[in-house]
Amino acid sequence: MRKQKCGVIIIAAGYSSRMDGFKPLLKFGRQTAVERVVALYQQAGVDQIILVLGHREDQIRPYFDNQPLDVVVNENFAEGMYTSIITGVAHLNDEIEAFFIHPVDIPLVKRETVKELIAAPQQLSKGIIYPSFLGERGHPPLINIKYRSAILDNKQGGGLKRLLALYEADAADLPLIDEAILMDMDTRADYQALLIYDALEAPNLCECYAIWEKHKLPENIRRHCQKVKQTATDLVAQLIDKGETLNRPVLQAAALLHDLVKTEKNHAVKGGEILRDLGYPKVGAIIAVHMDILVDADTAITESEILYLADKLVKNDQLIDLAIRKEMVLNTYHDNPEALKKITRRYHNAEIILQKIQRIIG
Structure with a gap:
């Protein structure tokens, strides 16, 4: 069966206002958080990687010189994450059939998770696939390209979660063995917990x-x-x-x-x-x-x-x-x-x- 062409929109445009430090450039081993997320999708073999920048974009951009991805800047990043999602969705190539939305503050999602999500629409026959861990939905969702216009034209407010809730009949949860889909880093304590998790050589x-x-x-x-x-x-x-x-x-x-x-x-x-x-x-x-x-x-x-x-x-x-x-x-x-x-x-x-x-x- 033919594998659908997938893209990813990585959001790294915000202020990191609740974090003592700039989230995209926090280190995990030798990589920054943003490098870690980009490398995840490079290793998983997605067809288009779009990195959306905004705040301090001049500090992030040099990490990706001469790499095969699309770096775009959201000039309206101060108005919230949804503006960065729109910026990314607008840059999807015409051949893309489904795409991930991945905030940079969820940096430790596993490659196996992305691969299972890519394969899931053919098995589940749904347009929106949410990764889940022990019954709880996490990131990144995989969204069929048919929802591109709905995202770009959305005027109701409330962000992507509220918009996608309108299409729950076309959604499915994919149970996965990856607690990292739920682990973001809004605070310094979150970051320390992620460092501990990243150092494990075993499932928790x-x-x-x-x-x-x-x-x-x-x-x-x-x-x-x-x-x-x-x-x-x-x-x-x-x-x-x-x-x-x-x-x-x-x-x-x-x-x-x-x-x-x-x-x-x-x-x-x-x-x-x-x-x-x-x-x-x-x-x-x-x-x-x-x-x-x-x-x-x-x-x-x-x-x-x-x-x-x-x-x-x-x-x-x-x-x-x-x-x-x-x-x-x-x-x-x-x-x-x-x-x-x-x-x-x-x-x-x-x-x-x-x-x-x-x-x-x-």
Whole structure:
């Protein structure tokens, strides 16, 4: 099926009046916020990028010299964001079939989110697609070009949200695993929260729950994963107190998601692939080895080893002694030599990990 031609209008024209700092040029790593948003759409492969500037446009423009995007200036930016939307919409190329509206103060939307939105109209057959996270709509909406005239001719006031509400019958929500669609930066505290979020190498707690929902994880597996997370968190806290360097958010996400496709064959490997595809390679690598792992008794403890042990210490949603759990499993498969061989190896590895932890924490 042919991919429709999409554009994006990035709004970076306002005063940033509530922020202690100029929003477009706030830094996220080596990039400014406006560079981050532009790069998002370049990587997602949209057909036209329109950057609307206004306040301090002379400071933003040099960041995009010789880049393939359309930089336009809204001379009326002081009259509000809607004037910048009109400026951008008026510059859309004739071949564009749908377009995003993306304020620069929502800078951490994921590339996978944009790609899913681009594909959504063919699946949902609607003219306005809103990204949503756990039932709440966010940015950027994807709007069919048929609403171009309505936006340009709008005289009712109230901004884009009020205008699009008139066409709710032609709108749909697309559930996504991306809390960043809701995260703007109106204040310095918002900016600090975004910096923390950006530094994560794992889905946060709410995003883990959204992944559960997407994969319709059964309630009993959710309870098991919660208990494994609690067990792993307790272990990692003690290890960090003893000076070990471990990535707590990555481990917690892996614990919550390790049985994401429990009912499928090779569920550990498949679960790891899902998280890698979502953009979390470290989480995926830990999940992929939670059933079988290579352990070296003389190396530093790892997040993968902690999850492996925590999973063995939880039966259903209850803690259980490792030796008792081993005996129960061996008894269950006592007449299956091949299974006994695997079980013995797996629990031997768990025992080595437990010994490594005990040496560290006492």
